[in-house]
Amino acid sequence: MEARDNPLIRAAGALSEIGDQPPMIALSVATGLVGVVRRDRRMIRVGVRMLAAHAIATWTKQAIKAGIVRTRPATAEKQGYRSDTGKDTDHAMSSFPSGHTAGAVAVAQVVARDYPAAALPVRSAATAVALIQIPRAKHFLSDLVVGAVIALVAERLASMLVDAVDRRIDTVKPVPEGSTRP
Template identity: 55%
Template sequence: MKIVETLKDTVSAVEAADLRVTRALAPHRHKPEVREAGRWSEIADQPPLIAISAGVLVAGLVIRRAGVARTGGRMLAAHLLATGVKTTIKRSIDRTRPDEALEEGYRAEPGDSEAHELSSFPSGHTAGAVAVAEAVAREAPALAAPMRLFAAAVALVQLPRAKHFVSDVVVGAAIGWASERAASAAIDAAERRLTSGN
């Protein structure tokens, strides 16, 4: 029982910290520069990232560049896995988005709501951006820094936009990172089987 109490205390402390950060940053959400950065961060939404990843894969196949095609395949696989994990979690936890929490009050509980205002946890934009950035970094190390900066920017702008809490972004990043590792491990194993003839 002590473990359960410790876990509850930890969750409560994280939620309290999330709300403090949100209250501090939320006044910036209507500033033009935050709104514009938020608009640009939408490139990390599911449809654009799927289109970009598939586009890289197809381009690699068309121009017969195995490395480009492999990068696109890794991007797509990592993003789809991250999206699946993120969606499963989102559908099991109802958590008020920060902008809604500021106006209507905060709540977080097990649930299955599909309402946008109750789908804060975890950040899908962050999960997708990190998954794709890590996939590109694996295949093209020269692009690692700019891709990781892109993912960090996508994640961080969610805070002053009042779209996600800090813990939403942290968990989203962890999902993206782990999804890319898992997808790449599966791809590498498949490539080894194909090249070994087994």
């Protein structure tokens, strides 16, 4: 039996789908909305940063995948390994880099930055999402490493952008009611 066919690996793989794009987007939006309901500015900012970091990581991952063809491990076992520049729309040929890793690590880093007490559990969860891809034969280790690097850069960029906008909002003075100034 292949490792990927082991029931525990299959179950962990199913759980790792939290790192896919729709769940990460939903989690980010939900975090921001909970912040709105609670009137918790920090949580709103975290939700926005989660969404921004995930978007930057996803766009970067997609740009790289658009120019690199790399066989996924399960396909390589059957059809041979291929790694080259170019484009191939076949999912089996889009191993590099890992999008699950990029998205999960980017979102975890945002949460860890603003909620340090949650750093260990969220980073551990993101690491688990990434590492299970190897026995599932979805990705090679280098796919995960590059996905994680993309995530770290994406989180930093998103944090800088959102924090800059947040500072700008803080400097804008509200126009007094009844004022005629523009």
